[in-house]
Amino acid sequence: MESANASRLGTPAEDEIWQLRLYVAGQSPKSLRAFSNLTSLCEEHLKGRYEIEVVDLVEHPSLARSDDILAIPTLVRRLPEPLRKIIGDLSNTERVLVGLRLRGESPR
Amino acid sequence: MAGKADAPTFGSDIRRRELPKTPTGITGLDEVTGGGLPKGRPTLVCGPAGCGKTLLAMEFLVRGVTLFDEPGVFVSFEESSEDLIANVTSLGFDLAKLEAEGKLVIDHVNVEGAEIDETGDWDLEGLFLRLGVAIDAVGAERVVIDTIETLFGAFTNTAVLRSELRRLFGWLKDRGVTAVITGERGDGTLTRHGIEEYVSDCVIVLDHRVTEQTSTRRLRILKYRGSLHGTNEYPFLIGESGVSVMPITSQALHSRVSTERLSTGVPRLDSMLGDGGYFKGSTVLVNGTAGTGKSTLASKFCDATCGAGARAVYFSFEESQAEIVRNMSSVGIDLQRWVDADLLRFRCFRPSVLGLEAHLFAMQKFIGEFDPAVVVMDPISDLLRIATGDDVAAMLTRQVDFLKAKGVTALFTSLNSVADPARANQQMASHVDTWLLVKTTEGNGEINRLLYVLKSRGTAHSNQIREFLLTNHGIELADVYVGPQGVLTGAARQAQEAQEYADGTARLEDLEQRRVNLDRRRESVEAQTAALWREFEDEADAVGRLLSHGSTGAEDRAGQRAEQGRMRRADTDASEGLGGARDGNGDG
Numbered sequence: 001m002e003s004a005n006a007s008r009l010g011t012p013a014e015d016e017i018w019q020l021r022l023y024v025a026g027q028s029p030k031s032l033r034a035f036s037n038l039t040s041l042c043e044e045h046l047k048g049r050y051e052i053e054v055v056d057l058v059e060h061p062s063l064a065r066s067d068d069i070l071a072i073p074t075l076v077r078r079l080p081e082p083l084r085k086i087i088g089d090l091s092n093t094e095r096v097l098v099g100l101r102l103r104g105e106s107p108r
Numbered sequence: 109m110a111g112k113a114d115a116p117t118f119g120s121d122i123r124r125r126e127l128p129k130t131p132t133g134i135t136g137l138d139e140v141t142g143g144g145l146p147k148g149r150p151t152l153v154c155g156p157a158g159c160g161k162t163l164l165a166m167e168f169l170v171r172g173v174t175l176f177d178e179p180g181v182f183v184s185f186e187e188s189s190e191d192l193i194a195n196v197t198s199l200g201f202d203l204a205k206l207e208a209e210g211k212l213v214i215d216h217v218n219v220e221g222a223e224i225d226e227t228g229d230w231d232l233e234g235l236f237l238r239l240g241v242a243i244d245a246v247g248a249e250r251v252v253i254d255t256i257e258t259l260f261g262a263f264t265n266t267a268v269l270r271s272e273l274r275r276l277f278g279w280l281k282d283r284g285v286t287a288v289i290t291g292e293r294g295d296g297t298l299t300r301h302g303i304e305e306y307v308s309d310c311v312i313v314l315d316h317r318v319t320e321q322t323s324t325r326r327l328r329i330l331k332y333r334g335s336l337h338g339t340n341e342y343p344f345l346i347g348e349s350g351v352s353v354m355p356i357t358s359q360a361l362h363s364r365v366s367t368e369r370l371s372t373g374v375p376r377l378d379s380m381l382g383d384g385g386y387f388k389g390s391t392v393l394v395n396g397t398a399g400t401g402k403s404t405l406a407s408k409f410c411d412a413t414c415g416a417g418a419r420a421v422y423f424s425f426e427e428s429q430a431e432i433v434r435n436m437s438s439v440g441i442d443l444q445r446w447v448d449a450d451l452l453r454f455r456c457f458r459p460s461v462l463g464l465e466a467h468l469f470a471m472q473k474f475i476g477e478f479d480p481a482v483v484v485m486d487p488i489s490d491l492l493r494i495a496t497g498d499d500v501a502a503m504l505t506r507q508v509d510f511l512k513a514k515g516v517t518a519l520f521t522s523l524n525s526v527a528d529p530a531r532a533n534q535q536m537a538s539h540v541d542t543w544l545l546v547k548t549t550e551g552n553g554e555i556n557r558l559l560y561v562l563k564s565r566g567t568a569h570s571n572q573i574r575e576f577l578l579t580n581h582g583i584e585l586a587d588v589y590v591g592p593q594g595v596l597t598g599a600a601r602q603a604q605e606a607q608e609y610a611d612g613t614a615r616l617e618d619l620e621q622r623r624v625n626l627d628r629r630r631e632s633v634e635a636q637t638a639a640l641w642r643e644f645e646d647e648a649d650a651v652g653r654l655l656s657h658g659s660t661g662a663e664d665r666a667g668q669r670a671e672q673g674r675m676r677r678a679d680t681d682a683s684e685g686l687g688g689a690r691d692g693n694g695d696g
Contacts, residue, residue: 071232
């Protein structure tokens with residue numbers, strides 16, 4: 001997959017636009033927390049080259065099936081490929097960065 | 109307060125009001141559960157891998173749609189929809205069609221292999237919403253979740269997961285759907301992650317045991333809150349049309365009985381059994397050691413049945429059809445003509461090819477299709493090779509009940525080992541109506557067969573032992589000789605017969621001789637009598653002649669004596685005395 005080459009090993013090209021989608025369920029505290037955590041994280045690490053789409057599954061419940069969502073909140077990195085999924089309110093910034101491959105995986 | 113008010117009614121209320129149940133439509137399961145699964149509550153179905161959990165759950169949904177018009181949702185955490193659809197196609201379940209009709213939703217939740225990074229607090233609201241959509245889409249009343257424990261492999265924070273599962277089961281209850289949750293058995297626990305803790309209304313345990321290389325599936329209702337249920341382990345099968353649970357004890361004894369008799373094919377045996385043979389719909393056990401002619405008796409019965417225009421099935425566990433037909437033709441039983449006429453069908457297989465339950469299922473299916481009047485199983489003792497005596501007895505009990513309910517006459521043969529007679533048969537004995545025993549006796553350098561009726565319910569059967577002969581024109585029963593030397597059979601019986609014949613002949617010859625002698629004697633007596641008569645007649649003639657001569661002589665002599673008297677001056681008295689002397693001469 002040619003388009004995936006650039007993003008391999010979590011070192012995305014500088015000019016690449018990150019497409020992120022956050023699945024939430026209503027205005028729950030977890031959802032709100034996740035959104036604020038995500039925006040501050042993106043501002044810090046991906047300033048100017050990210051798009052966040054928030055999907056409220058309470059409003060579009062059928063998307064849970066089509067996008068295979070179980071846990072709430074779920075953050076999906078749609079671009080750059082490959083697709084990554086992380087769950088939780090994104091309060092553990094370290095793990096979010098690892099999960100999004102914005103940082104190399106720390107030895108466990 | 110509410111609790112206190114409810115408490116007094118608890119005991120009586122439960123008994124009066126039967127817990128609402130959702131019938132599964134699965135053969136036998138509704139009988140065992142007393143009507144189905146608890147309506148509107150989750151039921152846990154657990155067991156080891158490959159025990160049939162998924163299939164049982166799927167059949168619950170499919171039957172719900174097809175039999176009770178209750179749409180369903182299948183949430184799969186393991187298999188994809190395509191796999192599920194393909195897996196049950198062989199059972200005649202067309203899931204794709206049911207989905208297209210809007211009666212069924214299959215939702216595959218893909219968690220396997222997914223690396224889910226947890227970055228803080230989360231819940232399973234996505235799953236709830238997803239389920240809610242699916243339930244609403246078809247108006248589902250039945251939900252299956254298979255196997256939710258897969259989630260324990262995907263999420264690391266099990267504390268959150270557990271609380272979410274607890275919430276899920278509560279949510280399912282609130283939705284009022286009847287749910288089946290499957291779980292894989294763990295070490296010493298019902299499920300690997302202990303989800304039985306959350307699903308506690310009804311727990312069904314499936315098992316898949318292998319004994320002596322043969323597997324048997326079993327089902328047990330471990331728990332059914334608020335309801336009576338069968339507590340036994342019930343064997344179950346995954347057959348061509350789904351799951352069949354076979355409750356042994358739920359078979360009731362209410363089959364119709366018949367006084368009609370079916371000929372055994374051996375006239376002498378018919379009369380031994382009272383009046384014309386086996387009762388229609390009864391169960392016959394022919395029991396004996398190797399080579400005693402059990403199969404021949406069975407074949408003869410089939411022959412007689414087909415001869416009367418009825419159908420028979422011969423299940424053979426030892427011989428092939430060709431072997432049986434050939435062997436029976438050597439004793440004058442032509443089975444091929446009945447096979448050709450499609451009145452007789454053979455099913456020959458080694459017991460070890462399938463498990464006991466599968467055999468039973470296959471046989472009952474076949475019997476259901478062919479609808480025979482007579483079923484032969486030859487020999488049931490072979491089944492002991494694949495299962496224990498108790499299991500075989502239980503299986504045969506169900507077979508007997510099944511056949512009796514259909515009014516089919518069954519003939520089972522059973523091989524006794526010489527060392528251990530009647531072990532398997534003891535368990536069978538109470539189920540059979542007629543028990544024929546064929547045994548061999550050894551003596552005078554030969555082995556002979558004896559047949560007797562050990563038991564025959566409802567018939568005035570003979571108490572006599574008969575010698576059982578296999579001749580080239582069939583089975584013959586001969587009287588045995590009972591004498592001072594005991595029971596005589598075979599050559600000894602023939603010798604006895606010959607001896608009696610010889611004795612009889614000798615007596616006959618003796619009589620003839622006596623008759624001849626008597627005739628001769630009569631002839632000689634007659635000859636002697638004739639000779640005597642002749643002698644007498646001669647003498648009579650002579651006397652006659654003498655008499656006629658004697659009268660003139662007497663006159664002469666009287667004249668002479670008168671002359672002498674006159675000369676001697678005698679009186680007349682002297683002449684009278686001479687007359688007496690004359691009489692004496694006449695006697696001589």
